[in-house]
Amino acid sequence: MTVNIHKKRRRISAKEKEICCCQTELGEALSNRGDHANCPPRGWNSYDSFYWVISEQEFLQNAEIVSKRLLSHGYQYVVVDFLWYRRKVPGAYRDSLGFDVIDKWGRVIPDPRRWPSSRDGKGFTEVAKKVHAMGLKFGIHVMRGISTQAVNANTPILDISTGRAYTESGRHWYAKDIGPKDRACTWMPHGS
Template identity: 75%
Template sequence: MMKCFSVSLASLWVLLALFSLSVSSQNISESGLQQASLPPRGWNSYDSFCWTISEDEFLQSAEMVSQRLKAHGYQFVVVDYLWYRKKVKGAYPDSLGFDVIDEWGRMIPDPGRWPSSIGGKGFSEVANKVHSLGLKFGIHVMRGISTQAVNANTPILDITKGGAYQESGRVWHAKDIAMPERACAWMPHGFMSVNTKLGAGRAFLKSLYEQYAAWGVDLVKHDCVFGDDLDLNEISYVSEVLSVLNRPIVYSLSPGTSVTPAMAKDVSGLVNMYRITGDDWDKWEDVKAHFDVTRDFSTANMIGGKGLKGNSWPDLDMLPFGWLTDPGSNEGPHRFSKLTLEEKRTQMTLWSLAKSPLMYGGDVRRIDPTTYELITNPTLLEINYSSSGGVR
C-alpha cells in the first residue's frame, strides 16, 4: 500500500477533496498576461548544491532545464542563498566575514565562484545567458542588511539622487538603520532587519531591488521575513518597490514555518509565492506534514488569490528528487534522494493538486529517467495549471 494512506484521516480528506477538482478550459498560453497567473515552475539550486554552486555549474544546469524541462513549463532557474559568500576555509551558512559587499553594503556575487561578475557586472551576464536560453533568472535574498555591512558601517546609497543618502543634515550609514534585535533567527550572524520607518532604511532596500532589476533578475526569493520571522514592514515596502519597477519581478517569500491562513492573508496580496511550510527535504515525515496545511489553505480559498501585479500561490517548497546534498552542507550533490518511488509520486501528486509552484531541487544535470517522467507527467502538470475548485 502506498504510504500516502498512512496519513491522518484529516489529511486523507484533503487529498480526496483535491482529487475531486475538475480540469478547466483555461488556455495555458495566457500565462503571460499577468504576473504569476499560473503557479511558477523551475529549478532551484539549494537541494543539490546548498550554497556552494558556481557559475559554470549553474549555467550547465540552466542549459539542461532549457533542453529538457522548458517545454513542460519549467521557466525559472534560481540561485539560492549565499551567492555572495566566498567558498574558502571557515565559510559556512552562518559564518561571519566571508561575504562580498560593495561600498554601499549591498551583497554582490563572489567573483571566485561567479567570474562574470568582475568589474561591477553583478549577475548581468549570467542573466543574459539564462534569457538567451528562453528561461527566467531568479536569486535568493535575505532580510534587511548583513551583519558584515553593519560592522563596516557602510554609507547608504540614495539610488534616486546618486551618492550617499542624506537627511536632516547628515549622511546615513548602516548602523543608523540596522535593528540587531531583529536578527534572522536561523542565521543570527548573517542578517538583520532594517528600520523601514526611516527614510534611510527605505533607501537601502530600494537600492537593493533596483540593483537586482538592473542585473536582469526575474524572481526574488526573499527569506527570513515570513512565518516565525515575520517582518510585514519589510515585505510591504519591498512589494511597493517592485510594483513600480520597469522590470517585472516575481516576488517569493521563504521560509514559512508556523504559517497559518490568517497570517498569510496579510501578505498574499503583496507577493506572488509564499512558503507555507518549513524546508521540505527527502523524508516522508516532511512530505506528510504538508497534507494538513494544504487542506487549511484550500479551505481558506487562498490558492491563486490576488497577488503582486497578478496572482499569489501558497508554496509547498521544492521537490527533493534525484541527486541532492544535505542541509547546511558545504558539498555539492553527492547522494540520491531517500524518498521511495511511492513517496515521490505522492509528493508530486499533492503539489500538483494543490497548485503549488513546482521547483525541482535535484541536480538537473544528472536527472534519472524515473524522476524525469515524474516531474514531467502530463496529467499532473495539467492539473497543476488548469484545475479549478481549489479556490471557491
C-alpha cells in the first residue's frame, strides 16, 4: 500500500499496517459492546424557559408535561437550573448580592416562597418524590464553591462528621477562611 503525503509517495511499513489494523479492530470491538448510548440524555431544563425565576408549581407543571408527552420518546430528566436559592423580590436579579437563601452554615437552600415544600429543612425532597412518581429523574444545578453571601456573612463551616462548626487545632473555621474574594465567579462576581 502507498500513500501520497505532500506529493511524495511513501510505502507504509508492515508495522504501520499492523497498528492500523489493531486500531480498526479495537474501534469495531468497542462500538459493538452495546454499552454506548444510542442518543444523548434527553430532558427538560428550567433555565431554557424560565431563566432563574421558576417556582415549584411551574416546575411540577412542566415535569407533568414531560412525563405525559415526552417520556415515551426517551425524555427522562427534569432539572431545576440556576439560582433556585435566590429570593424573587424587587431588586433581585442574576448578579445581585444579598438575595440568596442560605442556612446557618452558608449552604444555599431553596427559596421557601418559590419552593414551599422545601420549608423546615426539607430541601427538594418533596419535589424529587413527585418527579420520581411521574417516572422521571430529578436534577438540580449546583455551583461549586461557596456563595459570596456566605463569605460576607462569615458563616461557620460545617464539620459533617460532628454536625458542629469545623475546628482544627483549636481554631474554628469560617466562610472567609475558605472563600477568597479574589477568586469569585467571573461571570457572576457579585451574586453567587
